[in-house]
Amino acid sequence: MAKGKTEARAWVDENYEDLRNVAREIWERPEVELEEEFASGLQANVLERAGFDVTRGLAGLPTAFVAEAGSGEPTIGILGEYDALPGLSQKVRAEEEPLEEGGAGHGCGHNLLGTAGVGAAIAVKRVLDAGTGSGTVRYYGCPAEETLLGKVLLAKDGAFDDLDAALTWHPMNTNAPWMAESLAMNSVQFNFEGTSAHASAAPERGRSALDAVELMNTGANYLREHVPDPVRLHYSIVERGGKPNIVPKEAAVWYYVRAPSRQRVESVTERLEKVAEGAATMTETTVETEYRAGCYDTLPNGVLGSTILENMQEIGEVGFSEEEYELARGLRRTVDDVEEAMSRQGVPDDIIETELHGTPVDEIYDEGEQFPASTDVGDVSWNVPLGQFTAAAWPIGVSAHSWQSTAASGSEIGYKAMRFASKVLASTAIDLFRDETILENATREFEAASEGSDYTSPLPEDFVSPT
Ligand SMILES: [Zn+2]
Incomplete structure (x- = not known):
C-alpha cells in the first residue's frame, strides 16, 4: 500500500465525530440550490482552520468556493456538493413523517457528499505536509447541483482548467466505482x-x-x-x-x-x-x-475506476451495526419494485437480495451502462479525467430524491457511508500524488475518449446566472 494512505484513513477515523457533526448540521439545516450559505460557510471555515487557502464566491455564485493546499504539480481536485431538495423534509425513521411540513430535505445526500470531500482534502493535506508525495489538493464547494448549474458555471469560468484530475462520489445503494454514463x-x-x-x-x-x-x-x-x-x-x-x-x-x-x-x-x-x-x-x-x-454526459475513466476499486477493497467493510440494518430493512419495506429499479442500474442480483450493502463490490459492474439521469459532474469529466464512485448511504431499493433517502442520509448509515467515502477519496488522491503512472494512464484514456475535443460550455455565451 502506498505510504500515506494508512495515515489518511486513520485521520478520517480519528476525526469522524467532527465530520459527522458537519454532515448532521447541514442535514438539519437543508438549503436549496444557490441558497447554501450555511453549508458552504461551514465547510469553508473548517477547511480554512485546517490551513487551506479559501476563495469564497466563484463564477458569480456566492455559495461556491475553492480551498487549496500544497504546492506544485499535480493538482488534484475533490468535488463537493451541499444543496438540498424542496419538499423532501423527513425524520430519521422508516415511515413517512416530515421534520418540517413542506420543508426542504437532503434527499440526494449532499450533506454527506460534500463533507466526505472536506475530510478527504484535510487528510490528504496532512499527508502532503508530512512530505509523503507532493502536489496541490483542492476542494471545490459546488452549489446548485440539483439544477445542474454549479459545476457547469464553474467550468464555463475555467475553474477546472489547471486541474490534472477530479475525484468525487455520490451517496447511493452500493459501494462501487461509478462507471455508468449519465445523460x-x-x-x-x-x-x-x-x-x-x-x-x-x-x-x-x-x-x-x-x-x-x-x-x-x-x-x-x-x-x-x-x-x-x-x-x-x-x-x-x-x-x-x-x-x-x-x-x-x-x-x-x-x-x-x-x-x-x-x-x-x-x-x-x-x-x-x-x-x-x-x-x-x-x-x-x-x-x-x-x-x-445544460450539461454534458459523464465520461467515465477506467484507470481511475480501477484505482478506486483497489482502495475500496483495501478499506474493506463499512461496518454497519444491527440497529442500522434494522432501519435499512424498515426503509426497504416501504419501496416497491426494488429488483427492477436496482437491476436497471446494473446492480448484481446477490447485492439486490440484501438490505444494505456493507462491503465493497468485487468488480466494476456498470461499465457501458446508461444511468437514466443527468449531473453537472459530466461537465467536469469533459475537462479532466474524473474518478467517481458510489457508497451505500441508502438501503437497497431506496432511490435518490425520496423521503427514504432523506431519512437514510441523516442516519448513522449515511454517516458511515460518508466516512468510507472520505477514506476512498483520500486514498485515491494519495495514489495520484505518489504514483505518476496512474495519472499518465488516466490522462491518456481521457484524451482518447474525448478525442482531443475542446470543452465548450453548453450554456450560451451571454448566459446570466440566476443568483
Ligand atoms: Zn445528487
Missing part, C-alpha cells in the same frame, strides 16, 4: 407572448400565448416519434395565463432534452426550437428561447 441535457424555457383581449366580447383581437404552448407541446409530442433512441423530452407549463375570460397574453413551457451525448441534445434542441417557432407562427404570437441550464 447530457438541456433545460430550455419557451416564453410566448400574444395579445390579450376579452375572450367573449372581442376574441378576434386576441392572440393566445397559451394556444401557442399547447400547439408547441402537440408538436413536440409528434417530434418524439422521430428522434434517436434514447432521447427523452419532458416538459412542464410554468406560466399559463389567468382567467378564462381573458385571452392569455403570456404563457411559458419549460423543457428538458436528454440524450447520451451533447451532440444529440443540441440537434434535438434545435428541432424543438423549430416546433416553438411553428407554434408562434400558427398563433401569431412571438417566442423567446431562454436557456436555464
Whole structure:
C-alpha cells in the first residue's frame, strides 16, 4: 500500500465525530440550490482552520468556493456538493413523517457528499505536509447541483482548467466505482407572448400565448416519434395565463432534452426550437428561447475506476451495526419494485437480495451502462479525467430524491457511508500524488475518449446566472 494512505484513513477515523457533526448540521439545516450559505460557510471555515487557502464566491455564485493546499504539480481536485431538495423534509425513521411540513430535505445526500470531500482534502493535506508525495489538493464547494448549474458555471469560468484530475462520489445503494454514463441535457424555457383581449366580447383581437404552448407541446409530442433512441423530452407549463375570460397574453413551457451525448441534445434542441417557432407562427404570437441550464454526459475513466476499486477493497467493510440494518430493512419495506429499479442500474442480483450493502463490490459492474439521469459532474469529466464512485448511504431499493433517502442520509448509515467515502477519496488522491503512472494512464484514456475535443460550455455565451 502506498505510504500515506494508512495515515489518511486513520485521520478520517480519528476525526469522524467532527465530520459527522458537519454532515448532521447541514442535514438539519437543508438549503436549496444557490441558497447554501450555511453549508458552504461551514465547510469553508473548517477547511480554512485546517490551513487551506479559501476563495469564497466563484463564477458569480456566492455559495461556491475553492480551498487549496500544497504546492506544485499535480493538482488534484475533490468535488463537493451541499444543496438540498424542496419538499423532501423527513425524520430519521422508516415511515413517512416530515421534520418540517413542506420543508426542504437532503434527499440526494449532499450533506454527506460534500463533507466526505472536506475530510478527504484535510487528510490528504496532512499527508502532503508530512512530505509523503507532493502536489496541490483542492476542494471545490459546488452549489446548485440539483439544477445542474454549479459545476457547469464553474467550468464555463475555467475553474477546472489547471486541474490534472477530479475525484468525487455520490451517496447511493452500493459501494462501487461509478462507471455508468449519465445523460447530457438541456433545460430550455419557451416564453410566448400574444395579445390579450376579452375572450367573449372581442376574441378576434386576441392572440393566445397559451394556444401557442399547447400547439408547441402537440408538436413536440409528434417530434418524439422521430428522434434517436434514447432521447427523452419532458416538459412542464410554468406560466399559463389567468382567467378564462381573458385571452392569455403570456404563457411559458419549460423543457428538458436528454440524450447520451451533447451532440444529440443540441440537434434535438434545435428541432424543438423549430416546433416553438411553428407554434408562434400558427398563433401569431412571438417566442423567446431562454436557456436555464445544460450539461454534458459523464465520461467515465477506467484507470481511475480501477484505482478506486483497489482502495475500496483495501478499506474493506463499512461496518454497519444491527440497529442500522434494522432501519435499512424498515426503509426497504416501504419501496416497491426494488429488483427492477436496482437491476436497471446494473446492480448484481446477490447485492439486490440484501438490505444494505456493507462491503465493497468485487468488480466494476456498470461499465457501458446508461444511468437514466443527468449531473453537472459530466461537465467536469469533459475537462479532466474524473474518478467517481458510489457508497451505500441508502438501503437497497431506496432511490435518490425520496423521503427514504432523506431519512437514510441523516442516519448513522449515511454517516458511515460518508466516512468510507472520505477514506476512498483520500486514498485515491494519495495514489495520484505518489504514483505518476496512474495519472499518465488516466490522462491518456481521457484524451482518447474525448478525442482531443475542446470543452465548450453548453450554456450560451451571454448566459446570466440566476443568483
Ligand atoms: Zn445528487
